[in-house]
Every structure is written in C-alpha cells, then in structure tokens.
Amino acid sequence: MSTISKEDGFVVFDHVQKSYDGEVLVVKDLNLYIGKGEFLTMLGPSGSGKTTCLMMLAGFETATYGDILLDGKPINHIPPHKRGIGMVFQNYALFPHMTVGENLSFPLEVRGQSKSEREANVIRALDMVQMVDFINRRPAQLSGGQQQRIALARSLVFEPELVLMDEPLGALDKQLREHMQYEIKHLHDRLGVTVVYVTHDQSEALTMSDRVAVFEDGVIQQLASPSDLYERPENAFVAQFIGENNTLKGTVKSVKDGVATVDYGSGHLGEAMAINCGEAGTAATLSVRPERVDIGAKSNAQAVDAKVLELIYLGDHIRCRMSVLGNDDFVVKVANASGQKHLKVGETTKVSWAKEDCRALDA
Amino acid sequence: MSDISVPLVAADGTPLRKKLAQAMFKSRMRAFGLVLPLLAFIIVAFIIPIISLLWQGVHDPRFASLMPRTTEVLKPGDGKSEPTEKMFKALVADLVATKKDRTIGQVATRVNRELAGARSLFTSSARKAKKLEAPFKQSLIGVNKKWARLDVWQGMKTSSRVFTPGYLAKALDFKLLADGSIVREDKSRRIYVMLLLRTMKISLIVTLSTLVLGYPIAYLLSTLSVRTSNLLLILVLLPFWTSLLVRTTAWIAMLQAQGVMNDLFVLFGLTSDGERFSLIYNQTGTLIAMTHILLPFMILPLYSVMKTIPPSYVRAAKSMGATNATAFRRVYFPQSIPGIGAGAILVFILAIGYYITPALVGGQDGQMISNLIxxxxxxxxxxNFAAALGLVLLVIVMFLFWIYDRVIGIDNMKLG
Structure with missing residues (x-):
C-alpha cells in the first residue's frame, strides 16, 4: 500500500504525546495516518507504547498532547461510547452473565434497535464466524477459540467502520492462533473494515497486515508493508526485531553510490548497502538474514572464514551456528537438499553473501 | 476394546476399584486426622450445647419429675372440672416431699410462669403441708383459699407437660391452655412478634445502609493500585482491632444530646441549642451504631468480588456504545451480585442476633429480640423461654437463607 497523507487518512494521529506521570513520555510525537479499509498492525515489545496508542484511539486514555482524528473529525473529547469503534480485548471480555446471543445483542440494544432487527443482525454476525449454533451458550461453556470468534463477532455486529484489536490471539495455543490469523484476515478482506491491530508477535503482524508500525520506546521505528519490513529494515532495532538476523559490527570506510565499504576490524573489508549508516569513520551495524548466507565462497560475493560451533537438525533445514568475524551467534540456515555438503562441528569453512543482502544500519 | 461387563483389574489381579480405595485410604485418613481436633471441639463446645439448649425450648420435665403424684392425677383431667380430693391428696404429698428435698422453689418458679403470684402460694403452703390432715381439700383451702381457684390447677396442669409447645407459643404471642389448645395472647400482652418484626426491620435497614455506604467504597478499593488499596483496606479493618464495646461507647460520646454530633448541628445552625436531636437511646442510635460496626462485613466480600471483575468488561461495554450508567447497570452490577449476596447475608445474620450495641445505645424502642433472650x-x-425465642430466631434465619438460596442461589455467593 502506498503511503497515505494526513488529508486522506481515516485515522490520524497528529503529533500525539502521552505521559502517565508527567515525567516520562510513553508515546513520543506520534504521527500515523491509517487509510480506510487498511489492516494496520502496531507491533512492538511490551512497554513500547503500542497499547497506549490503541487505548487513546478507543477513548480509554486521553492524549496528553496532539490530536487524534477519525474520519476527519477530532475525537479527543468524544467519550468512548460515542466513537462507534468496535473493539476486541485481550481476554475477550465476553460478559459472563449473558449468553452469546445476549452478548452480541448488547451493542444493538444500546443503539435502540428493534428486537427483530437485533435478532437478524446477531444471526448474521454469528454466521460470519460460523457460530450460529452456539447462540444460547454462556461464554464459560465455550473453548478459547470459540470465545475468540464470539468476541470478534461482537465487535463487528454493529457494523463499525473501525475495529481495534488488542492482542486478541494472545491466549490461544499456537495452532489455533495461526488458524484465527487467517480467519481474521479473511473477514477483513470480506468486510472492508479498517482494523488497527496490536501485537507483540511479529509473525502475526507479518501474516495479517497491510502495513506494520514497529514501536519501540514510544516511537514508530518503521512503518512499512510486511515484505519491506523484513527485507528492507531501516534501522538496527527493526532488523533485530523482525525475523532472525545476523549482526556484525564494523566501521564505515567510505560510502559511494549507496554502497558502503565497511571495515570489520582485523583488516577484513566488505561491501554493504548504505541504508542508515553514518559517514566514513562512524560505527555501523551490518545485518544479514540467515537464509541469505551461503556456505562456501561464491564468485560474486565476499567470503569470510567461519567456524562451525553447533548444528541443529530441523528437518527441512539445518540450523548452523558459527563464529564469523568475532560473532559467535552467526546463524546460517543450510537447506537439507541432496548434494548439500555436510558440515561437522569444529570444522572451518567459508561463508559468503551478496552485498545487496547486507545492510549497513545505525550502530 | 475391553469388555465393559468385566471389571477392570490392577496388575496383581485385584479389582481396580478396590485397589483405588486402598490407595486412597491413607490420604483420606490423614485428611480426616487433620480436621479431627476442630471437629471434636465444635461438637463438644458448639453443637451439643446448642442442641441441648434448644431442646429446653420444648422440653421441661421439672414439674413432672418433682411432683410425680400430682402430675399423675392431673393427666386424665380436662382442666375445666373442679379439683377432687384425690388431686388434693396427691398435691399435699408432693408438697411435703418437695419441701423436704428443698425443691419446692423450682416447682413454685415453674408454675409462676403460667400464673403470676403462684410462687408465694406454693412456698407458703409447702411450709404448712406437713401438718395437714385429711380431707386434704378442705385443709389445704384452709391454708390458702386460692387453692380452690381453677386457674391454679390449670397452671399446674400446663406446667406438668414434659414436652410442651407452651414456650414456643409464647414466643409467637400465643398461649397454651390447660386443655392443650393454643390461643392468641391478649392484645395488650403481644410483644414478641412485634419485637421479632422490629428486629428484622432493623437488620434489613442496617443491611441496606451498609450496602449503600459500602458499595462505592468497595468499588473504589477494587480500582485503586494495590499499594493504595491495601492502605485503605487497613482503614476499613481498623474497627476490627478495637473492642466492640469501645466502638459502641464511642458512639454514645458522639451521638448523645451534649455529644459531638449535636454540638456540630448547633454550630452549623441545623438545630437550636434547646432542641437537640435525640440520636441515641432509641432506634436511631441502634441503626447508626450497628451500620457502622457491621460495615466492614459488607465491604470485604464486595471488595473481594469486585477485584475479580476485569476492567475490560466495562470498557468493552462502553466501546459497544453503552453509557457509563448502562455499562454499570447491565455489565458491572450483575457481576457484583455474588458479593452483594455474601455481604448482605453476612450482615443480616450478624445483625439479627446483635445485642450488645442495642443494649447500650438502643434505649426502649431500639431493643432487639436478642436483648430479650x-x-x-x-x-x-x-x-426454656430463652431457648424457645432462640429457636424461633434460628428458624427465621434458616427460612431466609432458604429463600436466598431459591432466589439468588447459595452457590452464587462468593466471599473471595
């Protein structure tokens, strides 16, 4: 998705700051424009400010400074119940004293819909998540995955244009979580609602989102599509946080046409894409994805010595931990293909990577 | 698949069920051993005394065992015909015997409960009974002509019943007559039902006031941070560390005519010095003091239930478009009902049996049934009568408990 300007953003965070105690900023000058119908994920470690942003959008927290706009209107002073935003909570927050049907009917009741209207809408929403048969059950009689679906249906039943999800899959086991990821994704595609999704699970973010905002320390480190985020991280934090990554420390010797020549120390020189590194003489972090490293010297690539420290058999590939240029946690994924050379622990070999796959980032 | 009709056996061939029982026996015995001291204590110090005391409410063998001959001859009578010579003879013989055993006082007290003034009649006549000669009817009436009165004999007949509904009847403002029938007390003598109703009314008002006062406090406590809420909780519990007597006496100092509250009312011009409110030694005093004393019993169960209600429920309700009031009424309040139930039943049952506080600050119209017990x-x-009153109180409490179970459900009650 191309970048969205402040003017045509459906949800706009305009220079938003948030502090709880007047001393520390939990959210620092946030500018984020979310397009209509977009699936945007706020991803980050706990304490990075992503949930606070969601709560400000929902209206449960007030911004200390700045404006939040929904469909062009500032909503800072609109109470949560008048914002018309659907929300899915971490532990579902299904009302335990009501049946599934009553839970779904609740938002329609407070909107003053007639009984027949309510019934039709409840059935329609339950049908969306294939849970019509459970209409008379209580939440306690449902499994985690079923509760999740009901929570989803409840957030959508009053047809909000914006739905917020606060780590909704956190309590599910891995398999169910993956299944629900697709289900939520398909629902989003079908209904076209705007979704703002908060998670600390990067694979969840990559699977579902149109764009991902990576939060760290109250600041968006990078806002990009999943593939850009993975393949073109803009700084060392994003490179580390998204997927597996090998980092090497070095000093920039020169930068020319977007390619940096880097001194890894002890006389090793190498080339890397100059993404976010300083001028010549400054320190830089070099980032290479494990699957982009080859065993053995390739002709068009830079090769360095590597000592095998550990081999872990993972079926389709072998995870090989090596000592490369002083980094003892350098990981290479060796495909378990026929004709592939078998490595042994303690063996010394060469590894190489293309300069396009090595990114010079901030130190 | 194993055949269902064949019982499963353990590896050594014994049936699995038996093996399991053997394996569980030791742990069961250990569990039983752990509770045994308390169980024994409760049985000896609590259950047996209560049962034996309540038993006295319907069982009073004193007259029958001390006056066996009189009891025997009174048995066939309907309590309406004139006493015969045979009855007088038996009575005199019993009077002589009880005088000799020095048990005449007990007999006199017992009959006095049925007929005021009977005590002196019995004790004085017993002193002279030894010298009386046949015909006993004449000679006894000669000693005291009250013996000719029918109600004296009716009183004895009523007293001679070993199992008697008389005390229970009296506790409900009924009267047991000599012929075994039960009638309402005279209007001027009906006090116990009124007192029971007043006791329930006071308990109900106290329960409602503690709920109204305690609910917001408990809510506040449940929403604050652990540090602050613990501090406030200590303040709630503070009264528990002070003697009940001290707290009640403190209320006397606060509420009396020349006390702190009235001084403040006068100061702020709410009343004049000459017309100070009477806040104590009446029902108002009982209500104020009991509400204060029982408040923690409402707050604690409410707090422990509210603490388990996640804030996300109310947030969810609001995100779906409910106003604060609707979110509270439809989502928060229903989930706090187990706490309300537990707190209300705790306060009500404590209140219905309260007696120190009403005794000290209640005055005349602030007395409760326990004060009479x-x-x-x-x-x-x-x-015997105290036991009967206690029994009535117990039955009422059990009945209310049953109603509570039917309406709200006892398993819906949560203390923490």
Missing part, C-alpha cells in the same frame, strides 16, 4: 437467660432465668 439475654434478659430471660440472665435476669428472669427462664431458660
């Missing part, structure tokens, strides 16, 4: 236990020494 206390009176009969310690002053009039009519333990």
């Amino acid at each position: 206390d009176f009969h236990m310690r002053k009039s020494l009519n333990w």
